[in-house]
Amino acid sequence: MIRHLLILFVLAAGCFAGVGCSQYEFNDPTSARVTMIHDQSADPPPAPAQTPKTLP
Amino acid sequence: MSHSVLVKFVGGLVCLSVFSGCAFVDQDLELKYQAAGYVSGADGTVVLGEPQAPELMAKEDKLIIGTVKNTYGMKTADAVTDDSIPDWIAGAMASELEAAGFTVQRSDVASPQGQQVVVTRIIKVWVEQDPGFWTVGAITDLQLRIMLLRAGQTIKEFDVDSRGQGDRGLFGDDDVKEKSLRAALGVCLQKATPIIAETFSSKPVTIKPLPAADNKDKS
Numbered sequence: 001m002i003r004h005l006l007i008l009f010v011l012a013a014g015c016f017a018g019v020g021c022s023q024y025e026f027n028d029p030t031s032a033r034v035t036m037i038h039d040q041s042a043d044p045p046p047a048p049a050q051t052p053k054t055l056p
Numbered sequence: 057m058s059h060s061v062l063v064k065f066v067g068g069l070v071c072l073s074v075f076s077g078c079a080f081v082d083q084d085l086e087l088k089y090q091a092a093g094y095v096s097g098a099d100g101t102v103v104l105g106e107p108q109a110p111e112l113m114a115k116e117d118k119l120i121i122g123t124v125k126n127t128y129g130m131k132t133a134d135a136v137t138d139d140s141i142p143d144w145i146a147g148a149m150a151s152e153l154e155a156a157g158f159t160v161q162r163s164d165v166a167s168p169q170g171q172q173v174v175v176t177r178i179i180k181v182w183v184e185q186d187p188g189f190w191t192v193g194a195i196t197d198l199q200l201r202i203m204l205l206r207a208g209q210t211i212k213e214f215d216v217d218s219r220g221q222g223d224r225g226l227f228g229d230d231d232v233k234e235k236s237l238r239a240a241l242g243v244c245l246q247k248a249t250p251i252i253a254e255t256f257s258s259k260p261v262t263i264k265p266l267p268a269a270d271n272k273d274k275s
Contacts, residue, residue, distance in 0.1 A: 029195055032218035032243040034251070040211045041204075041255050 082115070083124055083230040085137045085183070087144035089241055091151035094249045094264055098157035098257035103170030104150055105163050107142040107200075108177045122183030122194070122233060135183055135233055145178060145200070148241055152249045156261065172256045173205040179215070183236055185228045186221070192228035196220045196240035202248055204255050212255055218244035 113120045115136055122135030150160045153174075167175050179199035186193040197219055204212040220243055222235020253261040 028221050029219045030221050030239050030243050032216055032247045034247050035215040035217070036212075037201075037215065038210065038213040040209075 080132050082118075082133045083135045083233060084118070085121065085135055085139075085230050085234050085237065087137055087139040087141065087237065088234065089144065089148035089151065089238055091148075091155045092242060092246070093155040094152060094246045095156035095253045095261050096264065097259060097261045098153075098253040099259050100172060100256055101159045101161065101170075102153055102252070102256055103161045103163055103168050103173045104146055104153070105166050105168050105173060105175045107145045108166050109142050110178050110180060112141075121181055122196075123185055124228065125185040125187055127187050127192075129187055135185075135230075141178060141181055145176060145241070148245060149174070149176065149248075152245045153252065156249060156253045156257075158253070158256070167205075169208075170205075171207055174252060175203040175205060177201040177203075181237075183233045185233070186224075187228065188224065191224040191226060192232065193221055193224035194228065194233040194236035196233075196236045198237075198240040198244055200244060200248070202252070204252060206256075212251070214248075214251065216244045216248050218247070 115134060118136040118138045119141065120134045120136050121141070123131045124133035124135055126132050146162060150162055153160045161170070163170075167173070177200070179201055181196070181198050183194050183196040186195050197217075199215065199217045201213070201215050203210050218240045220236050220238070220240025222232055222237075222239050225232050250261070250263045253263075
């Protein structure tokens with residue numbers, strides 16, 4: 001009885017290890033991440049210098 | 057079975073188990089890229105500066121860009137190339153920008169003059185063998201800093217950090233590493249090209265939803 005349980009335990013452990021290894025190996029890490037450091041493209045152009053209005 | 061034959065047989069088995077999967081010869085990698093066409097509909101002219109390369113160790117006139125490992129994960133040799141890394145990056149960027157619709161002028165200086173300029177600094181390029189339980193792969197780390205200049209003014213600056221794995225194989229040969237390098241550059245340009253196109257194109261651009269590593273299987 002104990003021998004059968006041991007065999008079952010070893011088989012189950014082997015299956016888990018196999019599945020775990022295959023998932024680890026076929027997990028594709030291909031990816032990219034963008035970190036924006038500086039972005040002025042959306043800023044409006046600088047406003048023209050205002051000339052002082054003279055009152056009549 | 058005589059004693060000497062038995063000793064030779066056991067000795068052979070020990071050598072096989074100890075040296076299995078060892079590669080003591082440097083792997084010479086070829087840097088290639090094929091445009092995937094991540095963006096379309098752009099217009100205008102873009103001047104592409106020569107990318108600034110990182111400091112890399114050299115070995116017999118070749119640059120060391122990665123490691124070769126045995127099945128136990130120990131480094132046994134180097135992955136080297138005699139191709140130009142700046143040329144590889146610039147060629148790939150130029151092909152993607154041309155596929156997007158830009159007219160690309162490549163310059164041999166890092167920060168060229170022009171109305172719309174792309175300046176690139178290669179921060180890291182490194183391919184590491186990835187010994188697994190069943191198969192052997194390679195993972196590339198590629199980091200670029202890209203600056204977009206309009207009339208001499210920097211209007212955008214960003215980093216792209218990418219990791220790429222090509223197809224895994226039974227042996228960690230140079231083909232596995234070359235595919236990994238192409239996958240990393242492919243996914244890097246998949247992120248960078250739309251940003252460049254949206255910044256410099258006067259027309260709205262179309263970004264194609266493509267799978268992540270389109271350069272995995274292309275030779």
